[in-house]
Amino acid sequence: MMKGVISTVEGGKQLLTLTKDYYLREAVFAATHKFSGICGIEIFPVDEYAVGVWLTPKKDMTDDELNRIAQDLSEELVDQQIRLDLEKRNGWIRELIVKQAFSPLDNLEAEVAKK
Amino acid sequence: MSGSPYTVMPLRFRRMGDKVLISGEAGEYHFLTPKDFHDFVDENLPSDHPEYFDLKSKDFLAEGPREVARAIDMTATRYRTRKHFLDVFTSLHMMVVTLRCNQKCKYCQVSCEDEEAFKTDMSPDTARKIVDVIFMSPSPDIKIEFQGGEPLLNWGAVTATVEYAEEKNQNAGKHLSFVLCTNLTTIDKSQLHFLHAHGIHVSTSLDGPCELHDANRVFRIGGGTHSTFLDRLALARRELAFDDVAALMTTTMDSVDRLKEVVDEYVRLGFSGVFFRALNPYGFAHENVTELGYSMERFVDNFKKGLDYIIELNLSGTFFIEQYTTLLLTRILTPFSTGFVDLQSPSGAGISGVIYDFNGDVYPADEARMLSRMGDKHFVMGNVFTDSYSEIFKGKVLTDIVKKSCLEIMPVCADCVYAPYCGADPIRNYLETKDVMGNRPISPFCDKHIRIFDHLFTLLHNEDRDVMDVFWSWISRRSFKEIRHENH
Numbered sequence: 011m012m013k014g015v016i017s018t019v020e021g022g023k024q025l026l027t028l029t030k031d032y033y034l035r036e037a038v039f040a041a042t043h044k045f046s047g048i049c050g051i052e053i054f055p056v057d058e059y060a061v062g063v064w065l066t067p068k069k070d071m072t073d074d075e076l077n078r079i080a081q082d083l084s085e086e087l088v089d090q091q092i093r094l095d096l097e098k099r100n101g102w103i104r105e106l107i108v109k110q111a112f113s114p115l116d117n118l119e120a121e122v123a124k125k
Numbered sequence: 126m127s128g129s130p131y132t133v134m135p136l137r138f139r140r141m142g143d144k145v146l147i148s149g150e151a152g153e154y155h156f157l158t159p160k161d162f163h164d165f166v167d168e169n170l171p172s173d174h175p176e177y178f179d180l181k182s183k184d185f186l187a188e189g190p191r192e193v194a195r196a197i198d199m200t201a202t203r204y205r206t207r208k209h210f211l212d213v214f215t216s217l218h219m220m221v222v223t224l225r226c227n228q229k230c231k232y233c234q235v236s237c238e239d240e241e242a243f244k245t246d247m248s249p250d251t252a253r254k255i256v257d258v259i260f261m262s263p264s265p266d267i268k269i270e271f272q273g274g275e276p277l278l279n280w281g282a283v284t285a286t287v288e289y290a291e292e293k294n295q296n297a298g299k300h301l302s303f304v305l306c307t308n309l310t311t312i313d314k315s316q317l318h319f320l321h322a323h324g325i326h327v328s329t330s331l332d333g334p335c336e337l338h339d340a341n342r343v344f345r346i347g348g349g350t351h352s353t354f355l356d357r358l359a360l361a362r363r364e365l366a367f368d369d370v371a372a373l374m375t376t377t378m379d380s381v382d383r384l385k386e387v388v389d390e391y392v393r394l395g396f397s398g399v400f401f402r403a404l405n406p407y408g409f410a411h412e413n414v415t416e417l418g419y420s421m422e423r424f425v426d427n428f429k430k431g432l433d434y435i436i437e438l439n440l441s442g443t444f445f446i447e448q449y450t451t452l453l454l455t456r457i458l459t460p461f462s463t464g465f466v467d468l469q470s471p472s473g474a475g476i477s478g479v480i481y482d483f484n485g486d487v488y489p490a491d492e493a494r495m496l497s498r499m500g501d502k503h504f505v506m507g508n509v510f511t512d513s514y515s516e517i518f519k520g521k522v523l524t525d526i527v528k529k530s531c532l533e534i535m536p537v538c539a540d541c542v543y544a545p546y547c548g549a550d551p552i553r554n555y556l557e558t559k560d561v562m563g564n565r566p567i568s569p570f571c572d573k574h575i576r577i578f579d580h581l582f583t584l585l586h587n588e589d590r591d592v593m594d595v596f597w598s599w600i601s602r603r604s605f606k607e608i609r610h611e612n613h
Contacts, residue, residue, distance in 0.1 A: 043536060047567035089140070093540055096133060096166060103197060104135040107150050110201035111208070119194040 015084045022073070024065040024080045027056055028087065037090035038063070045083055049076065129168035131186040132193050134200070138162065139542035146582055151203030152456065152545035153183040156586050207545070209462040210469060210477050215518070216264040217466060217478035219491060220255060220286060221272050222247045223279035224483060228308055228350060231341040232375055232410040232417055234495050237274045239345060245274065247483040249285035254509045255481045256290045260297055261514040267294075270304040270328075272480070272491070277311050287323050304328050308342070309357040310350055317364035327361060329354075331372040331394070333380055333387035340379040341417070358394065372396055376403055377417040381424055384431035388445070392438065398446035399435075401428050403573060406556065407495035421569050425576035432580075439595045439605050451599040453581060456546040458600060466490070468548035470538075472530035475506065475523040485509040487517050489526055492552040503555060526551045529561045537565035543578040 016027040028038060038061060042051050050066030065083070067076045097104075102125055106118070115121055138147045145162040148154045157165060157176060164170045165186070170177055180186045187196040224245035226237035238245050247255075259267060269290060271283050287303060294301045303325040320327065331354065332338040339349025361370050374380070374387055384401060391399045403424050404410050404417055435447050455463050466473035467490075475489030485508045488494040493504035504526075507517035517523075530549035532538040541547070550570050554563025565571045584592055598608045 040536075040540070044566055047564070085140070089138070090540075092138075092166060096136070100133055100135050103132070103193065104150060106197050107135065107201045107204055110197055111205040114201075118198055119191060122190045122194040122197065 015087065017080050017084070019073070019077075022067060022076075024076050026063040026065070026080060026083065028061050028063065030059055030061060033061075033087055033091055034094055035061075037087060037094050040093075041083060041086040041090040044086055045079060049079055130172065131168060131170075131181075131188050133166055133168065134185055134187060134193075134196055136185055137540060137542040137544060141579065141582065141586075144586065146542050146586075147185065148542045148545055149183065149185060149200065150545065151200045151207060151460070153185070153203075154457070154542075154582070154585075155179060155183055155185060203460050206460050207456075207462050210464050210473065211471075213264045213266065214476060215262045215479050216266040216464075217268050217270065218255075218259045218262070219270045219272050219478065219480040220247065220252065220282075221274070221480065221482050221494065222252070222276045222282040222286075224274040225278045226273055226275040226308075227278065227311055227345055228275065229343060229345045230409070231343075231413050232377055232404060232408075234405050234407040234410055234491070235274070236408040236495075236498050240278065245483050246279045247282045249281055251483070251485050251509070252282045252286040253289045254485060256286055256293060258481075258487075258509045258514055258517070259290070260293050260299075264299070266300045266302075268302045268304065270306060272306045275308055275311065276305060277307050277316060280316060284319060287319075287325070291323070302326070308350065308354070309361060310344075310353045312357050312361060314360070314364065317361055320369075321365050327365065327370045329358070329370060329372050330374070331391065331396075332374050332377075333383070334390045337380045337383060337386065337390075341375075341377055355394075367395070368397070373400055374402060375405075376401060376419075376424060376427075378419055379417075381419045381427050384427050385434050388431060388435055388438070392443060392445055397444060398448050398451075400448040401431055402449070405492065405495075406553075407492055408498060411499065421572040421576065425573060425580070428577065429580050436592055436595050439598065440591055442605075444598070444604050446599040449577075450581065450596075453546060453577065454596050455600050457581065457585070458596070465548075467550065470530065470532040470544070470548050471527045472549045472551050474526055474530070474551060475518070476527065479506075479518075481509065487512075489523060490552050492550075492556075496552060496556060504552065525561060535562060535565075537571070541575075543574065546578065547574055 018025045038053065042053060042063060045051060049068055049071065052064040054062050056062045065076060065080055106121060109115060110118060135150050136147045138145050143158065144156045145159055146154060146156055161170065161176050165180065184196040184200055187193040224235065224238040225240050225242050227240055229237070259269065269286060276283055283305065290301060303323065305320065305325055306328045309329045330342065332342055335349065335351040338351040338354070342350045344350055358370065372391070380387055388399055406414060410417060432447055432450055435445055438445050452463055452465050455461065464477065466478040469477060474493065478490065480488045480491050480494050482488065482494055487506040487509065488497065488504055489506060496504060504522055506520055506522045530551045532544045532547060532549060535549065538544055551561040553570050554568070555561050557568065558564045594608045595605055598605045601608070
């Protein structure tokens with residue numbers, strides 16, 4: 011399991027406990043959304059430091075398969091957090107690219123220098 | 126800006142085995158090891174690292190504000206080129222001149238009507254009214270495509286349209302072209318002479334050898350159509366230029382494991398390519414999905430085998446392309462907009478292509494009309510008799526589609542490494558989820574494209590010289606020999 015993730019199995023269901031220090035709410039929602047068609051997912055607050063994600067197997071899903079999904083979800087959480095971090099750093103560049111493409115700026119260098 | 130030695134430009138990424146694929150806003154791509162990827166996005170990649178220069182040359186990183194501004198400008202130019210289809214607006218105009226058909230194919234997506242259902246014929250007056258609307262399009266290119274049913278069964282509407290459009294174009298001066306989508310089985314010499322005289326191209330359907338073709342493509346009165354199709358194909362090729370007749374196939378449960386045989390039939394009949402087209406879940410195909418359908422995993426597994434086979438054919442001297450692969454590779458390996466209506470962001474439905482039903486109703490895509498035939502009128506943009514051009518093309522239906530089909534803002538798509546090359550299918554999304562935006566985790570459209578892109582990018586990463594030369598020969602429509610001679 012990844013950093014900030016504790017995985018436990020209870021009654022055929024898998025529980026991921028995610029430390030808020032590592033994962034923002036947006037990353038948790040984006041990552042779990044990708045798995046929403048694969049297994050049952052329920053997100054709930056654990057305490058002020060952690061959020062929990064219950065993974066419930068679909069019909070005929072084995073424990074191994076659910077465990078694999080939990081692993082994949084843990085990796086996806088990391089990737090989503092990286093995406094958020096990148097967006098925070100360079101989201102303004104993406105906006106400038108689109109602006110420049112369809113309505114070129116008078117002084118692009120000055121716009122960049124402002125950031 | 127941060128105090129680090131470089132700025133990471135906007136990118137998307139996907140882990141693929143022991144590599145991480147990254148793509149930029151305008152479609153540049155690069156493979157990194159996971160360690161290099163993390164060093165790179167953490168702004169810890171040293172400037173003497175072997176990947177550093179490649180990342181810089183592809184504008185994935187930029188040093189200092191001036192370089193960032195230059196990279197933004199370059200990427201914006203490429204981005205604008207990729208979105209060129211937005212500039213010209215609607216150029217493809219499809220007209221359903223009748224729903225009648227002499228065939229009753231098991232997967233017919235429009236639930237065609239029998240040959241006596243004359244009430245579904247477009248009148249010449251309606252056809253001319255539609256042409257009036259078509260010529261209000263700002264696009265300098267106008268392609269009118271006749272669809273059905275079988276358009277040959279309402280030949281009067283076809284000729285009325287062509288003659289009136291040509292007359293109008295004497296003043297409009299647009300680049301006007303026509304395509305007739307026909308099963309060919311009723312075509313005669315006089316019709317072919319008309320097509321030839323007006324430079325009309327033919328798009329027909331061929332599902333493979335006799336057994337596969339006749340499994341689904343049957344006459345309404347019974348019996349397979351393959352033999353008649355071959356006779357009329359030969360006649361059409363004698364009367365028109367050989368390459369004026371193109372064919373499309375639809376993959377069903379009968380053919381999904383037998384794409385090699387489909388390719389062999391296309392080669393045998395002298396076609397220069399095939400489009401491995403998956404089943405669309407509309408009309409009869411929707412009703413018969415248990416009999417005809419298959420999983421996307423199975424489709425793409427066979428797509429890959431078919432692609433391998435076609436590559437081998439090219440390597441042994443037969444120029445033959447897989448058209449969907451060529452389309453995707455053109456998007457991946459060149460900066461150009463490909464204009465494929467079904468895979469654009471925002472969706473090309475309504476803004477690149479539009480379809481007019483026999484009664485003058487206007488839909489953003491053929492699938493929307495099919496949905497209407499299935500009883501859901503959600504996507505009716507208007508009617509050429511009762512609504513103005515502005516009401517049709519600036520109305521709520523099209524506005525809603527455009528707003529909700531930009532991959533850049535769609536959940537999952539927005540983060541997808543393949544977003545620069547992919548597109549949205551709002552009609553299919555609506556069919557599956559009752560939401561134009563759709564739900565990617567359960568979307569067969571997304572499943573199919575992820576699998577196909579994964580395969581193509583694996584091939585690109587492998588950089589096999591033969592495969593790459595075949596790909597470039599498809600993109601540039603030149604022989605493998607020419608490409609090989611040029612590259613090596």
